[in-house]
Amino acid sequence: MATRIEKIRNIGISAHIDSGKTTLTERILFYTKRIHAIHDVKGKDGVGATMDSMELEKERGITIASAATYCEWNNHEINIIDTPGHVDFTIEVERSLRVLDGAILVLCSVGGVQSQSITVDQQMKRYKVPCIAFINKCDRSGANPFRVVAQLKDKLGHNAVAMQIPVGLEADHEGVVDLVTMKAIYFDGDNGETIREEEIPESLMDLAMEKREVLIDAATLFSDELTEAVLEETPIPAEMLIDAMRKGTLERKITPVFMGSAYKNKAVQPLLDAVTQLLPCPADVSNQALDLDQDEAQVTLTSDDTKPTVALAFKLEDGQYGQLTYIRVYQGKLAKGDTVVNVRTGRKIKIGRLARMHANQMEDIVGISAGYIGALFGVDCASGDTFTDRSVNLTMTSMYVPEPVISLAIVPKDNKAEINMSKALNRFSKEDPTFRTYVSEETGDTIISGMGELHLEVYIERMRREYNAEVTSGAPRVAYRETITRRSEFNYTHKKQTGGSGQYGRVAGYMEPVDGEEFTFVNEVTGGSIPTQFISACEKGFRNCLPKGPKMEFPVTGVKVVIDDGASHSVDSSEMAFQAAARGAFLEGYMKAAPVIHEPIMKVAVETPTEFQGGVMGSLNQRRGMIIGSQDEGPMCVIESQVPLAEMFGYSTVLRSLTQGKAQFTMEFATYRQVPQSISEEIAKKHQEEKKNVA
Secondary structure (H helix, E strand, O other), X not given: OHHHHHOEEEEEEEEOOOOOHHHHHHHHHHHOOOOOOOOOOXXXXXXXXXXXOOHHHHHHOOOOOOEEEEEEEOOEEEEEEEOOOOHXXXXXXXXXXXXXXXXXXXXXXXXXXXXXXXXXXXXXXXXOOOEEEEEEOOOOOOOOHHHHHXXXXXXXXXXXXXXXXXXXXXHHOOEEEEOOOOEEEEEEOOOOOEEEEEOOOHHHHHHHHHHHHHHHHHHHHHOHHHHHHHHOOOOOOHHHHHHHHHHHHHOOOOEEEEEOEOOOOEOHHHHHHHHHHHOOOHHHOOEEEEEHHHOOEEEEEOOOOOOOOEXXXXXXXXXXXXXXXXXXXXXXXXXXXXXXXXXXXXXXXEOOOEEEEEOOEEEEEOEEOOOOEEEEEOOOOOOOOEEEOOOOOEEEOOOOOOOOOEEEEEEEOOHHHHHHHHHXXXXXXXXXXXXXXXXXXXXXXXXXXXXXHHHHHHHHHHHHHHHOOOEEEOOOEEOOEEEOOOOEEEEEEEEEOOOOOOEEEEEEEEEEEOOOOOEEEEEOOOOOOOOHHHHHHHHHHHHOOOOOOOOXXXXXXXXXXEEEEEEOOOOOOOHHHHHHHHHHHHHXXXXXXXXXXXXXXXXXXXXXXXXHHHHHHHHHHHOOOEEEEEEEEOOEEEEEEEEEHHHOOOHHHHHHHHOOOOOEEEEEEEEEEXXXXXXXXXXXXXXXXXXXXXX
């Protein structure tokens, strides 16, 4: 059994936009004979890459939804998830890394470590995913893989070690020198499928010897045997070097770096060898679950078919034949006809059809063993649900879901569009935890919220195409927040006398700003001035004020409320009375605490040719941007800044016209910051106008 587990690899391919993730996956599928023809991402043949199965993905040449597939290489089964690079689809990367054992971090040999590479690296750290790096596009003008290795060390803090050096760069890129076997490898044939090993060219011998020394030096930290061989100056077998590198990789203390060009079919096969040699199998990775019967004590799961089943649903897709649930089995196994329990709902589920995915095609299978990724059909569940055997009550920890930062009002054209729109919204919000939808109480409009303009744009386009729902969208809305800036006291009495028993409750205390918390409630009432049974009603009353702040009706955050006194009446006090008293106290204290508005600030990185640097910086400054730094990287310049989200709408069009279409930018949420007074007044004015229009 151990040998079967050792032959499995669950890997993800993650990177910055346009580093060549999908192109690399396409080549991997070709060399492992899963596909018989290579298609380009921006498919001139009208086909598009295998893993980009959505029409929109083919047209735009980007990956929107992560796609799963599997292939075989050197008797190893490799499950691969190709993830999007755009930060708007960050949840796709999160949920993939949550269930993977290892990853390939793809970097561009010209662009190097870019803003999204840093985000992806942080996600890998969060889930402790060991990785190897692949420096792609060595055939591009300005390629410099060793500069990228240095950036991996400086910018990401990786102990990056080159396993190869390129044979020629830019237009002369022919192959790679393997520093483990000390052979030059070339890739012949129409699609680089014929591998030719030669002696290392004389001109590269000194560099190869120097880089091999660095490799051996790094590997000796993980193998005493290797250290002895170095000290005794005996020849070092390739297996010994690979074993040491594998140990360092699994501990996340070393990042082996490979080089090549996926588009030109160079050096993809050695990368596949590295996946089987250096990345972990399911048994190498420690996976934890929480035991709900033992006060959420941590339990270590083992990739053993005979143990009770524990599986995690990490992604949902609503297709034409019902819901498809992507699942990773951590322990035990799932077989057709088995009954499992959804831990979140407590409902029993009988397993019907099981499948193995290859992008948007599938193969029926009879069971999914521990360590494997597969898919279930027709099971109603949510993303992040745990399925277990009836004999255990374990749950996997949930993944990190970032909060949406942008909203949009959408209006259906007619009745038919409205029905189709609600079907689409149901499906999208179930599939994507970062996509939220609700109906505005004030306007009655349907509001959709997400991670960025592209995110919402893609969903509106999918509504039109997949659901035939014609909708018009309003101007984007920013997710502003309200908070207080100083301490203030409150002492509020709620009195209402009606026929029969009345309502009475007094709440006194203070509120003050608190960093890093949404809301904190502290009870310091002594002597029973507010009876214990009404304390929770007070907290509930305060919490009910948070969704709509008194200043401008934005959600309130960063407030600590302390109650230290009050009064009650033996007959007239009730939970309702104290909830009302807390609401009154909140309003009284809030307006005295100098409330302000906070806005989402985005981390914006613009990559532009150097000649447009001044213009781009000017355009960011005009948008209230704060330039954090700029770096020249060959002919390109990368400008990093922090800009309020409210100022970034339509920026892609401005940037295009400013740089003749040569610049690109990425944007992700950074923090919330106080809005300047003048802007705050503008927002207030706009808000009043909106309310008038509704009325």
